[in-house]
Amino acid sequence: MFFMTSEVIKAQETASHQTQAKQADRHALANVLKELENRYQVVFFYDAQLIQDLKMDKFKSIDGSLEKSLKKILTPFKLTFTKLSHNNYAISSTIATKKPEKAKTGLLTPEKEILMLSSIATTERKIDALGLGALAEIGISGIVTDESGSPIPGANVLLKGTNIGTITDQNGKYALKIADTYKDNGVLIFSFVGYLSQEMTISGQSQISVSLLPDTRTLAEVVVVGYGEQRKATLTGSVSSLKNEDLLKRQVASASNLLQGLATGVVVTQQSGKPGADGGTIRIRGVGSITSNAAPLVLVDNVEMSLDAIDPNMIESISVLKDAASTSIFGSRAANGVILVKTKRGTGGKTTVSYNNFLSVQQATNLPQKLSAIDHMELYNEALVNSGRARAFPDALINGYKQNPIDNFRYIDTDWIGGVMSNNGFMQNHNLLVNASTERVNTVISGTYLTQNGLTANTDFKKFDLRFNTDIKLTSKLKLLGDLWYNQSTTTEPGGATPEFIIRQALGVPAIGAGKFGDGQYGDAAQSNKRNPIAQAEASGQRTSAAPTTMLKAGLQYTPIAGLTIEGFYARNFTTDRNRTYLKNYNVFRPDLVSNTIIFDNLYPGVNSISESVVTFVKNTYWAQATYEFKLQESHNFKVMSGFQGEDIESRGIGASRTNLPSDQPYLNVGTQNQQNSGGINQLALAGFFARANYNYKDKYLFEINGRYDGSSRFSQSAGKQWGFFPSASAGWVISEESFLKQNKIVTFAKVRTSYGTLGNQNIPGGFYPFASNLSPNTNYYFNNALNSGYSLLTGGNQGVTWEKSTQANLGIDLELFSGKISITADIYQRKIDDMLINVPIPSYVGYDPPLRNAGSMVNNGWELSIKHRNKIGDFRYDITFLLSDVRNEVKDLRNQEFVNGLFLSRVGYALNSYYGYLTEGLFQTTDEIKAAPTHFANTAPGDIRYSDVSGAQGVPDGKIDQFDRVVLGNNFPRYDFGINGNASWKGFDFNFLLQGVGKRDNYMSGTGAWAFFASDFIATGYEFHKDRWTPTNTGADYPRLTDGITNNQINSAYWMRNGAYMRLKNLQIGYTLPTTWLAKVKIQQLRFYVAGSNLFTISNFYKGFDPERNDNNGEFYPVMKTYTFGMNLRF
């Protein structure tokens, strides 16, 4: 069970035969190489045919360094060599057709790993062929495990000073025969990629088992960069990379949440816990646009996709590209940073099957407490009286409540939150992943099934994900890649309203409203329209959205000569977005106090309906590139790359609806009335040419330039706005390679790097044709009682609209201290955004919505710091990473304008969309105080907010509170985003935690979330915290006097802005891996169980009951979930 590619098998067979025949021939190249192998204790990999019959004219001296000698020997034969690792070299032709697969500089990628292991097999066979077996031998066997005790298949076992060695089998076991001369002083070297090599003296033992430690030198990693890979050590851009192991420590339904707290400069905020919509909002290095999409570009194996669409189990690695140097290769779509996801590919030359699952229960992290029925009546009466109105609830009724038990008939005190959030939010996830790998074909097949229930009835999310990633080696130079992906996500919500609306209503409707009298007998919720949130959740039908996506991708990778790779693919994504809303009506009942029975009141809503829509998206992606890597004079390393990418999207939709479904059958053909239909089509095309060149001198001085010429159909071709060029340059200096630091024991690695470049953003709002003034076809009207179609201009067009441009400068440093025990990465950057597209507000009298204009600029200044410490004390291993970043946004230019949009202001010198409103000076206490104060709004009374007279029409305080007194109050940008991530393991136990938070942030509350008896669209109650309202006897109150319909206290002001800083335990996990010795008997490689919790606690001073992570809460939200999980990982 060895890992070998067919070529190498062939090579070794041929080689072994030939060695016998030409053993004596000292001039045969094969023998020369063998001699070198012995002498330098290295192994060469080559295709035997390559050197067959090659003879040296005369035996050249092999003095001096190995590499010098090799070069001398190989060059006349037009052969070259590549160093694979410290004792492995690949030999290949510089012109000819054959060469070892994928031989490149640098440390090992998975493909290289296969190659290396296969070479060991070669070595062993060679040894046998040499007849060493004839000598007296001893047998040594053992097992190689990783730090957790799991076996390591394919680990390299080599007798030091010889070519004798083997590799471990799939159970991590090895068996080796060696000459008995080695039995005392012989040393076995155990090594495996990603782990530190370990040497063991044989000392007469026949059983030697070792546990390898991971190689903690993170800089040795290879990271995925735009259209390629690069060693972290020679990287000049700012890239955060995460591996599968890091990501899978959290159990989430949406992959975007995995990034939270794990990468500096990447701020992920979770705004909702709704099944299917609980993904995080990702912002890399602040917000890069006002109106346009500020989300980073996410490419999965070079195809643009949503991060949340990807099954975390299939993710091999994620790279977050942050600065211009790393992103400008993506040109017009890179301005907000780029996230590259690499999915798993078949590897290892064998078949492994793993099964991972988790089961979770979820509950809301935080909810406010509502007023009870009696409190509601008393406080509402107070509000009415304060508003100059009569009391609505007579004392007799309130006393009745006080003296009688709640009977849900005469005396109703409904627990709306409990009634609406009736589910436990059960979530389960199962993943089966088969890695089937042979010499020619490597396949990974992964299937995942996830279900997630919501807190409200009829709210859930189901995901089914199936992926085949296949690599087929057609010849030694040509590889075919074929990927198939199918993903079906189905979201269900109540038909009558969104869960967010239902929750806002549950928070808002008064407790005196009837919820449910019996099974299915819903009350009117004290709403004039009888809209009952419990019934809305339970009995209003369903809205289901399913978006099955299929991706077919076929690619070729061709390596005609060493160092040159030409590759390309075509991918076609189909998404069929199906939405279906079945609006069911339910009966509303009411207690009839005359007959003492529950009687039918009304049907809500009056008419039931069904509507369905199907939107099909087809996306074609074309991509081709060539990469050439070469060296000049040993120390000059070059890599150049150039390519093309094209992408086009077409979406076509149809929709239909009917009402009055007689037997409540939710099917379109059943409806009898209002038969309607709709349709639409949109197209988009993008094309880009890109190129990159890297140069480094001895891995010490690093240079890189990138450029992309990009075109987008979103802009006007006739106005010449479609194409843009986006270049970048970067440089790095690996100081630790300099002689003065080379031997330093403290600083084991040090690099400074800097980059500068420009990027674009074409992902702008305003539809697919923002350059044109297009008429909208659905502005209908009615003549003779019949619907007529109409065409109207709803949004203006702007021929001149073009890219948003961003210029980014970055300065960073990477340090490793004490051989990797401490690693530090720090970056400081500036992101300047120009030609920012803005919906420059136009006066409403213009009569249509404003077109986008490239009319602004702003800057994000920020820094990032990451400090990681790893260590091992006996069996106890741990690491802890501290991440901290900050970014400040400042608007630089808005063409002499400022944009007020309700609460938000964009003004030069301040952060984008700053909070804008009045400063406050506490609450008015007396009417005399009001009289003496600047003139406030009508109806101002004691207990109302006192606003500050900051200015006036003439720019000075004018004794009047009006719009001139509004000032910038703060902004919602998170500052000092931090994460503390810790891992520890001891024997079979492992432990992980993630704390995440924001050090400074303003957050605003309004609407049903903040104000008593306020909801714009239903009849509302208040919260417990409203009891601390101003009254003549409670003058130090937190909340102003209660009112109804008087809006003086609801004006945008500092009163409703609070500190939204928080720290949250995002994840806590404890796992146990069963010892391999127990599992070996049942052929199980690994079995691990774990328990985990997420969002277990939050420290914050924000409004009680509301989530500080959520922006600007107006009471309409779906709470973020607190989750308790049990899971297992099984591999066999």
Place this chain on the structure above:
Amino acid sequence: MILTMKKYIFVFLVTVLSLTSCNKYLDLQSLDTPAVEVYFKSQEEIDLGLTGVYSAAYWDTGNNLPMPVLLDLFADTGLERAAGIASGSFDAANGTIQNYWRLIYRTVSRANVLLEGMQKGKATTIPAQFNRAEGEAQVLRAWAYFHLMSLWGDVPFYMKPLTDDEIYTLSRTPRAEIVNALVADLDNAAAKLDWVPTQRGRVSRGVALGIKAKLLLLDKRFSQAAEAANILINSNQYNLNPNFQNLFRKNTMATNAGREIMFELVLPDNAQFPASFVGLGQGSRAIAAQSGRFPLQALVDRFECIDGKRIDQSPLYDPANISRNRDPRLKWTVTIHGDTITGLAGGSLRRCVFNVLEASTRFFNFGNSTWTTATNADFSNPFGPVNNGMGTLWAKYTYDETQDYFSSKMGYAYMRFSEILLTYAEAKIEAGQLDASVVEAVNRVRRRAGMPNVDASIAGNIAGMRQLVRRERAVELANEGSRLNDIRRWEIGNLVMNTSVWGAQRAVGVVPPIPTFGAAGSAQNLNDVPDYNAAGTSRFKREQRFFDPSKHNLFPIPQRELDINKNLRQNSGW
């Protein structure tokens, strides 16, 4: 060297070719939303654009209510359940006001885009059809400006799509100038239109002239206003429909026997939305509607007794049974305690006796034609006419047994001939041209309602006729959106709005005193403004309204507009 050159040429060619094909690849235009520059070329496209202009003239703020229904609640005829604009407690940032501004200007904008764009098709379409479309768009634009000026006074005025510069620099044009321009434009439009609209819901020559009269009245050019109205009257194209109550029911609106309904909203029967929630939001809670908009007692008491005398002057008035012996229009305008009401709600026909004094009331069982007593939601519902209203309900546009409250397709009349008659009468009186034609115009309205002719004692008396016409407008046009404009034109806001909001009798057996109407010759008396201060707790009463005569006669220009365009000036006082 040559090789290198060839190489370069090759690379150059490949690049050029790929860029050319790329340009083709990237050349995408919207397929289903045509660009305005290439549209409105054919009659069909022009008509689609015209429908778009009409769709902007619905001015629904999101509650399926035509705007005039809400305008009455901003005056002294009606009340919103939650204190709204009428309370006087609002500022330039008020969302309702901003909404109307935006919605009404949308009509202006769409009409301008169409009127300019359709000139492309002028040469290739049939002139009559082209002219009709052009005329209708002009009338709708004037209709929008009329409302803008009546709410805000001087407004930004433009008759062509704005250029990029004009968007930010437009200032307010004085009302008189706008009226001048619109009067000319309406004359031009009227010439292109027939007297009868080609389809129900469209505007016609009559509407053009009607708006002209309204504009001139708004600008207090009374003799011109009278002339414009007179053209309409003398055309003999329009008359009053025989029954007042049938003007507010779907099927009889369609009949429109006298063509009294000149301009109307006709909701589609072949689509679920929009439905009208006028009836739902006015109707009784006891029959499962959701009363949230209420008439005031001041309106009720403005209706004369059947003898043509005001309630404080008529011997027929019975304070204990206020609906007895009254102007028949009262019953069809306001539902008063004791009235029997019928409505279709949630598929069931329901009938009860409207009762605001008792916790139970009488319900009719259509199955066995008997009456039974049951809980009275009008009394108990916390948001019904007792706990949140005035003890009365609107009747106009509320009772149509063919239309379910939840999916009603009841339309709404924007302009009726009776308004034209009263506009004529007011304009003639204010112009000092009181003559027999004025008395006849008023008599036509009164006679149709079943009221006696104008008493000979006031027929020649300017003050008497002025009072009568104002009273007649109030009762004839209640709940049709004219009152706000009327009290502004008559400058009586301070008189009628700076007061507590009073309602009907509140308790069984406690008959409130008859209100007083001020001394003879006083503004209060001239405008029939009842004083309820003697009523104490015998009447429903709600909040004190607040009216500042220095600013409340006009709405404030929305703050957002001033924030964006520094050339705009706010109305005084705001």
